[in-house]
Amino acid sequence: MSRRTEQHPDPTDPRIGAPFFSTWRVGTPERQRQTVEAIGRTWERRPWPTRDLLGYHVYAGQDGSTLMHYSQWTGEQAYESFVKAHRQERVDEIDTAVPGIERVELGRYQHYRSRERAVGDRRVPGLIVTVRVDFEGRAEARREEWVDLVLKAVDGDPQGHAGLMSAHFHLSTDGGHVLNYAEWESAEAYEGVLAAPSTDSWERVRTYPGLQGVTGSRYEHALGLVPD
Structure with missing residues (x-):
């Protein structure tokens, strides 16, 4: 049942x-x-x-x-x-x-990579955020490289992303986009990251060649x- x-x-x-x-x-x-x-x-x-x-x-x-x-x-x-x-x-x-x-x-989708929860982290997510990132044409290789850049940027700013419990990147099977399913401790934690000054790592993420559009949703x- x-x-x-x-x-x-x-x-x-x-x-x-x-x-x-x-x-x-x-x-x-x-x-x-x-x-x-x-x-x-x-x-x-x-x-x-x-x-x-x-x-x-x-x-x-x-x-x-x-x-x-x-x-x-x-x-x-x-x-x-x-x-x-x-x-x-x-x-x-x-x-x-x-x-x-x-x-x-x-x-x-197919799951590609994750930033998993820390061992022993038993927090209940206060907010789920999905971010869809579209790419020009069929850009399978670019999608994977872009995800790698995102995870590198997150890992380079552990203090700023302390409220991010996990992030799971999925590649659409049609080859067109990436979907990130992320667990956040709270809406306030997520808002804090959005309001933070940009860094060189995040500029490389935002200006990545072939990036067509980004759509975020909160749940x-x-x-x-x-x-x-």
């Missing part, structure tokens, strides 16, 4: 072969809450669809309008099998409870579902 968990997911789990991130637009904070409740009810009353789904987490956007979904699959084929056998009945039940949900995008963990 499906059960709820308060524990945040571990994007570095070596069993994950296909991490998926998707966005729903629901319109208002009240509809965010209603949709999260509907997702929880829908999944809890059904058996867990497959052991190849390691976890499914939903996040409420601080914009008051969106939900982000993060699902951890052992491989893309497992997801495709779920779509054929189990997805539609869940979608129908959720849409009946909260009509008018707009399913904006499903992104397929709170709203629902975690795992197999019982």
